Amino acid sequence: MKYIDSTQVQKKMTSRLSTNQLAKFLFLLATLFGLVVLIVLIYRIISQSMGWIDFDFITNKLSTDAERAGIMGAILGTFWLMIVVAPVTMLLGIGTALYLEEYAKKGRLRDFIQTNIANLAGVPSIVFGILGLTVFVRAMDLGNIILAGGLTMSLLVLPVVVVASQEAIRSVPNYLREASFGMGATKWQTIKKVVLPASIPGILTGVILALSRAIGETAPLVVIGIPALLIPLPDNVFDKFTVLPMQIYYWTIDAALVAEYANLAAATIVILLFVLFVMNSIAIIIRNKFQRRF
Template sequence: MKYVDAAQVQKKMNSRLTVNNIAKSLFLAATLIGLVVLVILFYRVISQSMGWIDLQFITNKLSTMADRAGIMGAIMGTLWLMLVVAPITLFLGVGTAIYLEEYAKKGRLQRFLQTNISNLAGVPSIVFGILGLTIFVRAAGLGNIVLAGGLTMALLVLPIVVVASQEAIRSVPGYLREASYGMGATKWQTIKNIVLPASLPGILTGVILALSRAIGETAPLVVLGIPALLIPLPEGIFDKFTVLPMQIYYWTIDAALVAEYANLAAATIVVLLFILLVMNSIAVIIRNKFQRRF
């Protein structure tokens, strides 16, 4: 029978506990740093926006006078942009995920497509702006209108929707498919009646989170030359437009000349954060509702 040195065992235990405490402290410090920075940013933005957010600020158009400037044009442009981005990313993203998971044969081509889609999800957004400028603005001759901006943003968030939809489809238990096939259903009937309803919470959550990213992106629109001038309110996808992030960007630059523009930028940030909070809350509500149902 092998002799165990109790002192040596205790020494190893103390060493492991020390490493565990160090790791715990490091993770806690990382969490606190992120929270402190977030609190500072929130305090700075909210303190600068106090007294500037009112009905007039929401409903007025852009103006060179800081006390008369509003963001209705940017809000309308953002809504029109989402009306273009949402259906494109939903249908193309979910359709691509269904093909890769349910129809594509497992092999080199499928792995090649999967790898490239995953890589596209990590490409910097300004690269998609250059792509949109080349294809939609110059080659297609659309100019800096809502349609060109929407197509560019759809390309930006499409890989995210594809990956999220694939994960949701993979999470559907295999016995549900087998039961459907056993009852004589075709592959498409199984996908339509079994797979899609069961994976809908994950798909919708991924789509809404992708739209939340699109609504806050600035770099691609800067490359497209989206203006933040005194333009009329957009009334369709073929009109020139601006969006909330662009307005924040230009007001932040102009704050070096007119101090009040910093307050306008902060107030616009609060409105944008509120919209993002509503969208993320809707994603959580939809996910919880459909998870209880299925």
């Protein structure tokens, strides 16, 4: 019988506990560092925006006078951009996920598509801007209008929707499909009446996260040449436009010359954060509603 040295066992246990405590402290430190940076950032933004956010700021057009400048054009541009991005992303993203999970046979082609979708999710956003500039702005001769910007942003967030939708569809139990087939339903009827309703919470979560990213992106729009000039308010997808992140970007640059532009940028950031908060809140409400229903 092999002799076990209790002293060595105790030393190993003590060493493991010390390592565990050290790892716990480092992880807590990393979390606190992120929280401190976030608090400082929010405090800086709110303090700089105090006194600048009012009804006139939200409803006025862009102006060279910082005291009279507003963001109505950027708000409308963001709204019209989402009108293009939302349906394109949902149709292509959910359709691709349904094909890969319900129709495509396992094999090299499916693995190839799956791998490329996963890789696209990690591509820098500026690359999608170059693609949008090449395809939509120049090849299709759309110019820097809302439609071109919306299609470019749709390409950017499409992988997120596809992956999230795949996970949601994959989580639907197989016995629900088998029960539907057993009752004589076709493949499409099963998808429409069983798979999609059960996977809606996960799909909606992915869609809202994708739209939130699209609202906050700047690099692709800079590449395709979206202006931040005194342009008319857009009223359809064929108009020129600007969006909230672009306005923040240009006002931040101009702050080096005119100090008041830094306050305008901070106020716009607060509005953008509020829009994102509302969107995510709506997504949570819709997701919880469907989760209780299905």
